Amino acid sequence: MDDALDAVFKALADPTRRRILDLLKPGPKTTGQLCGAFAELSRFAVMKHLGILADAGLVLVRREGRQRFNYLNTVPIRQVYERWMGPYAELWSSSLLRLKDHVERDLHRDDNDGK
Amino acid sequence: MDDALDAVFKALADPTRRRILDLLKPGPKTTGQLCGAFAELSRFAVMKHLGILADAGLVLVRREGRQRFNYLNTVPIRQVYERWMGPYAELWSSSLLRLKDHVERDLHRDDNDGK
DNA sequence: ATGTTATGTGACTAAATAGTAACATGTTTT
DNA sequence: AAAACATGTTACTATTTAGTCACATAACAT
Numbered sequence: 001m002d003d004a005l006d007a008v009f010k011a012l013a014d015p016t017r018r019r020i021l022d023l024l025k026p027g028p029k030t031t032g033q034l035c036g037a038f039a040e041l042s043r044f045a046v047m048k049h050l051g052i053l054a055d056a057g058l059v060l061v062r063r064e065g066r067q068r069f070n071y072l073n074t075v076p077i078r079q080v081y082e083r084w085m086g087p088y089a090e091l092w093s094s095s096l097l098r099l100k101d102h103v104e105r106d107l108h109r110d111d112n113d114g115k
Numbered sequence: 116m117d118d119a120l121d122a123v124f125k126a127l128a129d130p131t132r133r134r135i136l137d138l139l140k141p142g143p144k145t146t147g148q149l150c151g152a153f154a155e156l157s158r159f160a161v162m163k164h165l166g167i168l169a170d171a172g173l174v175l176v177r178r179e180g181r182q183r184f185n186y187l188n189t190v191p192i193r194q195v196y197e198r199w200m201g202p203y204a205e206l207w208s209s210s211l212l213r214l215k216d217h218v219e220r221d222l223h224r225d226d227n228d229g230k
Numbered sequence: 231a232t233g234t235t236a237t238g239t240g241a242c243t244a245a246a247t248a249g250t251a252a253c254a255t256g257t258t259t260t
Numbered sequence: 261a262a263a264a265c266a267t268g269t270t271a272c273t274a275t276t277t278a279g280t281c282a283c284a285t286a287a288c289a290t
Binding site: 006012013021025074087089092 | 203
Binding site: 231232233234235236237238239240241242243244245246247248249250251252253254255256257258259260 | 261262263264265266267268269270271272273274275276277278279280281282283284285286287288289290
């Protein structure tokens with residue numbers, strides 16, 4: 001279960017790949033167009049990132065003639081949220097309480113333990 | 116902006132670190148208790164993971180005597196959702212449409228291009 | 231004081247990852 | 261057919277990351 005999401009987490013861990021996803025937000029782009037947006041990277045570095053994104057299901061590919069159109073697929077992002085982050089969302093309020101508790105205990109520690 | 120979230124994405128990319136966060140959900144644990152939960156890893160491997168989680172702000176530390184209590188802090192997770200995933204959430208429906216479009220175009224391609 | 235327990239550090243190894251360069255394939259255009 | 265173009269592949273290098281081992285520090289109990 002978490003295994004399927006692992007590839008998504010790993011794919012999202014790289015800033016270049018997140019930038020690629022941002023570029024695909026408005027609509028699909030060819031591999032060449034994407035490479036043009038990354039002057040600092042070699043064409044193949046971009047292609048490898050695209051491969052990782054495609055393996056994670058974040059990018060879908062449609063080939064048309066000699067061009068390859070890369071589509072953003074947000075479904076895996078949604079799954080990461082629903083299956084993994086959602087359960088943490090339930091803790092958002094209690095986490096703030098814990099943080100408050102954490103700080104208060106430290107203050108208390110300072111009172112007793114001045115040094 | 117994205118820079119601050121980068122450490123969080125990177126920290127979440129590792130399955131062991133996600134497991135540590137899961138273990139901290141019910142409440143804080145000492146470093147030793149966490150190490151006990153990872154029989155397959157050395158104590159120090161766990162400590163390094165804790166260090167990365169702490170650097171990302173996902174784990175807060177309170178020292179008490181010779182023990183160190185590790186607290187889950189879900190705020191960075193929330194920030195990742197709000198600042199990064201949220202904007203993608205707006206595309207969830209249109210992404211499905213795009214996927215539908217993607218499939219239909221491929222079917223159409225097969226019709227014309229039977230090969 | 232001294233032994234035990236809990237955590238922190240320094241130096242190193244092994245594997246995964248990001249990257250480049252050079253070459254290969256396949257498609258349109260002429 | 262041949263030039264031009266877009267993408268794919270093979271082989272290699274460098275950097276980062278995950279990991280271990282051995283040692284150091286710090287706190288509590290006797």
